[in-house]
Amino acid sequence: MGFREQLQEVCRKVEGAVACSLMGVDGIEVDTHLTEGGEVDFRTLLVEYSGILHSAREAAAANQAGTVSEISISTDKLVAVARVVSSEYFMIIALTPDGNFGKARYYLRVTAPKLLAEL
Amino acid sequence: MGFREQLQEVCRKVEGAVACSLMGVDGIEVDTHLTEGGEVDFRTLLVEYSGILHSAREAAAANQAGTVSEISISTDKLVAVARVVSSEYFMIIALTPDGNFGKARYYLRVTAPKLLAEL
Numbered sequence: 560m561g562f563r564e565q566l567q568e569v570c571r572k573v574e575g576a577v578a579c580s581l582m583g584v585d586g587i588e589v590d591t592h593l594t595e596g597g598e599v600d601f602r603t604l605l606v607e608y609s610g611i612l613h614s615a616r617e618a619a620a621a622n623q624a625g626t627v628s629e630i631s632i633s634t635d636k637l638v639a640v641a642r643v644v645s646s647e648y649f650m651i652i653a654l655t656p657d658g659n660f661g662k663a664r665y666y667l668r669v670t671a672p673k674l675l676a677e678l
Numbered sequence: 679m680g681f682r683e684q685l686q687e688v689c690r691k692v693e694g695a696v697a698c699s700l701m702g703v704d705g706i707e708v709d710t711h712l713t714e715g716g717e718v719d720f721r722t723l724l725v726e727y728s729g730i731l732h733s734a735r736e737a738a739a740a741n742q743a744g745t746v747s748e749i750s751i752s753t754d755k756l757v758a759v760a761r762v763v764s765s766e767y768f769m770i771i772a773l774t775p776d777g778n779f780g781k782a783r784y785y786l787r788v789t790a791p792k793l794l795a796e797l
Contacts, residue, residue: 600741600742603741604737604738604741604743607737607740607741608734610733611730611734614729614730615751618723618726618727618729618730619723619751619756621726622719622722622726624723624753624755624756625753625754625755625756626753626754627753628752628754630750630751631748631749631750632734632738632748632749633747634738634743634744634745634747635744635747636744637738637743
């Protein structure tokens with residue numbers, strides 16, 4: 560299964576998923592599966608969120624708090640969960656606020672090694 | 679119940695909790711309950727994480743992604759979940775990586791309005 564199919568599969572399995580992406584930590588997208596348009600400009604938001612992931616990694620490293628593996632950001636319109644795939648890449652899923660957060664975390668965790676194997 | 683007792687109660691109820699704080703969004707601590715020392719300098723990390731919360735709020739607002747209600751950052755040493763209490767304050771709990779993430783989210787959600795009522 561290629562990147563796109565893996566991302567699509569995650570969206571299919573997680574209730575409320577609107578998009579799933581594989582991103583470089585520099586904010587450059589490798590591939591994205593979008594399930595619907597929605598009112599949020601997901602691609603621009605992803606670039607901003609990748610900056611936040613970068614800040615969190617630096618903050619954790621500077622405070623001997625270990626290596627960041629996952630970040631989630633919930634707003635009243637969108638829930639985003641990002642999981643680190645490697646030092647250079649992460650995957651991120653966006654859900655509606657009533658989406659299945661636990662399942663999103665689970666499928667990111669199991670899919671990240673599969674994407675890593677193809678990078 | 680005062681701030682400290684509320685924070686202590688959250689730590690008592692959530693397995694793996696090491697600390698719970700009420701913070702200003704400017705990174706200034708209102709009150710903290712620490713259950714143990716641990717190897718992570720929790721207070722310094724809090725200041726950094728409050729900066730991340732600030733960045734996430736700006737990113738979400740700039741992209742019409744709504745108002746941030748919750749952020750979590752997981753590393754191999756520490757899981758932190760922050761919940762917005764008001765535009766000026768947030769509460770944050772730190773857990774061991776095997777701590778109960780779902781319960782942490784739940785108790786932040788139910789405790790935030792109680793803290794707000796006392797602010």
